[in-house]
Amino acid sequence: MEQVTEELSDTDVKLKRRKRIIWIIERFIWIVVGVFIIFGIIFVPGFKNWLNFRNILLHSSILGVLAIGESLCLLTGNFDLSIGSILAFAGILGALIAKWKIPSLITIIIMLFIGLGAGFLNGILIRKIKLNAFVATLITMLAWRGTAMGIVGGRTIWDLPEGLRLLGSGTIKGFPIQILIMLSLFVFFHIALTQTKFGRHIYIVGDNEVAAYNSGINTDKVIIIVFTISGTLSAFAGLLMIGRLNAASPTYGSDILFDAMSAAIIGGISLHGGIGNLLMALGGVILLSIISNMLNLYGVSPYWATTVRALLLLIAVLLDTIKRRLVRYE
Amino acid sequence: MALTSVYADEGFVFGYSAPGLGDEGQMNIQKGFEIGCRDLGIKCITTNAQMNAEKQLRDIETLIARGVDAICAVPYDSKAIGQAVKAAMEAGIPFFTIDRGVLEGKVVITVMADNYDAAAQAGMALVRLLQGKYHGLAKGKILEIMGNPAQDVAQLRHQGFIDVVSQYPDIEVISKPGYWNTDEGYKIVLDVLTANPDIDAIYFHADLYIPGIIEAIKAVKGTFKKVGEEGHIFIVGIDGNPMALDYIRKGFIDGDMIQPLREYGKFIVPYIKAYLEKGKEALPKPGLIVKEGSPYFPAVVVDTPHGLVVKMKTYYVDKHNVDDPTLWGNIPLEKEKLETTK
Amino acid sequence: MNEKVVEMVKINKKFGEVVALKDVDFTVYRNEIVALVGDNGAGKSTLIKILSGAFPPDSGKIFFEGKEIFFKHPSDAIKLGIRTVHQKMEEILALNQTVVSNLFMGEEKTKKIFFFKFLDKKSMLRESERVLARLRINIPSLHQLVGGLSGGQRQALAIAKAIRHRVKVLILDEPTSALGVRESREVLKLIRHLKNSEDISIVVISHDLEEVFDIADRIVVLRKGQNAGERYTRDTTKDEIIKMIIGAEVM
Numbered sequence: 001m002e003q004v005t006e007e008l009s010d011t012d013v014k015l016k017r018r019k020r021i022i023w024i025i026e027r028f029i030w031i032v033v034g035v036f037i038i039f040g041i042i043f044v045p046g047f048k049n050w051l052n053f054r055n056i057l058l059h060s061s062i063l064g065v066l067a068i069g070e071s072l073c074l075l076t077g078n079f080d081l082s083i084g085s086i087l088a089f090a091g092i093l094g095a096l097i098a099k100w101k102i103p104s105l106i107t108i109i110i111m112l113f114i115g116l117g118a119g120f121l122n123g124i125l126i127r128k129i130k131l132n133a134f135v136a137t138l139i140t141m142l143a144w145r146g147t148a149m150g151i152v153g154g155r156t157i158w159d160l161p162e163g164l165r166l167l168g169s170g171t172i173k174g175f176p177i178q179i180l181i182m183l184s185l186f187v188f189f190h191i192a193l194t195q196t197k198f199g200r201h202i203y204i205v206g207d208n209e210v211a212a213y214n215s216g217i218n219t220d221k222v223i224i225i226v227f228t229i230s231g232t233l234s235a236f237a238g239l240l241m242i243g244r245l246n247a248a249s250p251t252y253g254s255d256i257l258f259d260a261m262s263a264a265i266i267g268g269i270s271l272h273g274g275i276g277n278l279l280m281a282l283g284g285v286i287l288l289s290i291i292s293n294m295l296n297l298y299g300v301s302p303y304w305a306t307t308v309r310a311l312l313l314l315i316a317v318l319l320d321t322i323k324r325r326l327v328r329y330e
Numbered sequence: 331m332a333l334t335s336v337y338a339d340e341g342f343v344f345g346y347s348a349p350g351l352g353d354e355g356q357m358n359i360q361k362g363f364e365i366g367c368r369d370l371g372i373k374c375i376t377t378n379a380q381m382n383a384e385k386q387l388r389d390i391e392t393l394i395a396r397g398v399d400a401i402c403a404v405p406y407d408s409k410a411i412g413q414a415v416k417a418a419m420e421a422g423i424p425f426f427t428i429d430r431g432v433l434e435g436k437v438v439i440t441v442m443a444d445n446y447d448a449a450a451q452a453g454m455a456l457v458r459l460l461q462g463k464y465h466g467l468a469k470g471k472i473l474e475i476m477g478n479p480a481q482d483v484a485q486l487r488h489q490g491f492i493d494v495v496s497q498y499p500d501i502e503v504i505s506k507p508g509y510w511n512t513d514e515g516y517k518i519v520l521d522v523l524t525a526n527p528d529i530d531a532i533y534f535h536a537d538l539y540i541p542g543i544i545e546a547i548k549a550v551k552g553t554f555k556k557v558g559e560e561g562h563i564f565i566v567g568i569d570g571n572p573m574a575l576d577y578i579r580k581g582f583i584d585g586d587m588i589q590p591l592r593e594y595g596k597f598i599v600p601y602i603k604a605y606l607e608k609g610k611e612a613l614p615k616p617g618l619i620v621k622e623g624s625p626y627f628p629a630v631v632v633d634t635p636h637g638l639v640v641k642m643k644t645y646y647v648d649k650h651n652v653d654d655p656t657l658w659g660n661i662p663l664e665k666e667k668l669e670t671t672k
Numbered sequence: 673m674n675e676k677v678v679e680m681v682k683i684n685k686k687f688g689e690v691v692a693l694k695d696v697d698f699t700v701y702r703n704e705i706v707a708l709v710g711d712n713g714a715g716k717s718t719l720i721k722i723l724s725g726a727f728p729p730d731s732g733k734i735f736f737e738g739k740e741i742f743f744k745h746p747s748d749a750i751k752l753g754i755r756t757v758h759q760k761m762e763e764i765l766a767l768n769q770t771v772v773s774n775l776f777m778g779e780e781k782t783k784k785i786f787f788f789k790f791l792d793k794k795s796m797l798r799e800s801e802r803v804l805a806r807l808r809i810n811i812p813s814l815h816q817l818v819g820g821l822s823g824g825q826r827q828a829l830a831i832a833k834a835i836r837h838r839v840k841v842l843i844l845d846e847p848t849s850a851l852g853v854r855e856s857r858e859v860l861k862l863i864r865h866l867k868n869s870e871d872i873s874i875v876v877i878s879h880d881l882e883e884v885f886d887i888a889d890r891i892v893v894l895r896k897g898q899n900a901g902e903r904y905t906r907d908t909t910k911d912e913i914i915k916m917i918i919g920a921e922v923m
Contacts, residue, residue: 015813046525051550055520058549062513153663154353158541158573169545176549195790197780204777207766214763215778244549245512247541247573250352255511274768296506296521 029267029283036290046297054176059289061178062244064282065237066260068189069119069230071281073133074264075193076226077206077273078126081137083234083260084253085144086118090235092148094164095157095248104163111235118144119231123224141257148250158247168243178240185233190278202226207274263288342400342603343373345393347414349406350381354571355591356404358658359429363402363595370603383407390414394421400602402426402595408433426602428594430483437637439601439613441594444630444641445483445568448587449490451646452566455585456531457498459564463530469500470530473522475508475515475543477535487535487568504529508539516542523550534567537574537586544582556581557649570647575659578652585648590626591658593642597629613638675702676735677873678723678754678841683732685718692718693729693897700841705867705874707888707905709881711917714894716877720843723875724756725749753840757830761850764830767819771811772800774818775833803832806869807862824855828862835866842866843875848883860887881910895919 040047066083073080094111125136170177193199204212205222213219242248267284269276348360367374379386386406401418405411412434418425424438431440460470477484495501508515548554555562570588577583604612614631621627625645632639678700685693693715708716722729725743743749765774776796782789800814809828848856864887878884893900893916901916
């Protein structure tokens, strides 16, 4: 009888230790963020400054909004390549409409609807026309970018109306609205993901689509909605961008896709779907922003920046693999 | 084997291969060439590679097949274009480039802006502005927003600037790469200006950075001080597009180096024609080409292993001459239909 | 105890030219474990699919608790209390989700807070504990991810998922085919316990005669789409059943 109790406490200890390791790994991104912050405070001149921390958050705001949408797509086991193009297209259309003296509020609503429509189109292409996510969003990525280019002939639209720029460049008591919006969106979607039935379905579809279908979940609906959200958020990011730059160009958002995916994956969201949460993605976004901020403050050769980012991505992918193994099996 | 022109009786036909026509810069360059042809009664066929090196090669093959008398291209990829140059040579069609040079193969003439000189002039302009601020002393802190440091355009625009400014030991330059991305430029100004509130001037490699620069200054300082106001940060750069000219007029930026985008075509077309008619002796000789009254001259002519290179000057524009109607930024692009081949 | 819960009479089903079932009768009595056996292609899965509402028979009648019924969709069968647990675990469980999450997959419970519906995690946890206790399934932590469970535990979980609701007829399709010896034992124990502790009838499709003789009260044999014999387990032997499966004449 004594043997039995000893065995139990052994497994207990093992379980507790594994739980602790998992806890650390799931929050690993924040540990990395912490390390970089300490490094920055000590070695990088100008880093240790409240205004600079505000700047880091400004670096994160647009990327953060995009990372939310991209993370949701990743969680379902898909990905969205068109986020940058929808950002640009919505921005261009918004700027044009505003220049035609349409009131800003209506312009903003139109922009969001454009994103909603573009996202919905992605969802339909993937689920009803059965293209895979890569092909579908690659096509729409090229299409929206090309259309934006064609409409304005490569020109930049500058000097935009006050109302349109409010969310992107406005401040409340000195604090930039875009940061507040980005953080609020993270909180909102995090709660939606972890506390609602729909959020739970997103995870299940990403983890095992067949099981989800067999248990009665409408998998098409889940994925179409997720892409619609991603499209809408991309358009919203476009609004923030033209707001903070006071100009719209069809080239905006050309390189941001890589950063959005990197942020999500470095944060801990799995490429295979079903694993991760938005707080991880936020961690990834903040990390990338800290790095770009440090590179602006410190005199590092620009070539190293890309190398550093690549290394971090590699580390993150490795961590992701280790974590998945640990979490599933003994 | 030389292909005879299909239009031998009607005059010359030149082929123009654009790397892309999605930005006003390239559109103006193409217009300049087209107008140059029109003025001499030469027919011009334009192709659009839509930002794809492979496509540009195929476009040029198409032009060769159509039997054009000469080809003028803006290379999308200065190395990959070498194949097209070779193909044209084998077909007996002389190859020219404008706006950018080639890194492989030998063309007859390349006409482009002297990026190094443009950067040097911008440097001089900023030095003068700083001297104005500091009662004759050439001192201050300048933030340079570079393009993509891997490209030679950005390297030249950096080097020309640094070589001028480094002669003044009390001027400090902070250089950061913006990779031709407006938002990156915004972030650079945000970060550097916060850490260095004493920045006196900003030098940018391309007009696309302007909106980000202005908004970032607003974000950091709270307001934006225009030209002439106390606390104004001098802003000078390179390009000359309509947006930049507008900002100069409104007093947001101090000056811009105007690239002679329309001049390339206007300059080179007569030389192409002369070359076809008279051969090598019609080509410009290494040295200087002087043209009275034109701010884009004297142009420097250099013989290089990749062909003859003509570097035209850029023209500093500030509030005094911003309304000059010959500036490409002041000429509206007519929406005519170009004869393009796919 | 001899009450008929399900009675299928003269069931016929053809797929194109292939005759899957010919005049097959199948009855399920109350609170019994009946094994449905037969060689490959005997028609076992077709019969079971008809019973669970996947598709209708070409002809024949189905009675449930005495009343004739016509299923249009699996959900009709589910509503009456007929549930099937499929063979493949990969099609039922999400390995990176918790035990609770899997048990309630697709049927999550929610509670209202200020006009919004949120997951009622406490309630689902409590009910999960109850179901697992009912089945005497031993899983130490319900927050554990299913990927960390053994094959036997996963199978038990799949069964628990099915009987979380009031089930009258539980159909198990090859419940131990993918399991090792020890794990099969656990699952069989679970099935026996289920029958003994609740008012439920269980249909087990199996190739494994050991296991059939272990837990089944009655054995029904199909061969080439037709009835080939039926025995109470205690009245027969493995040899006899085998002969029925492969077709040697038996008296």
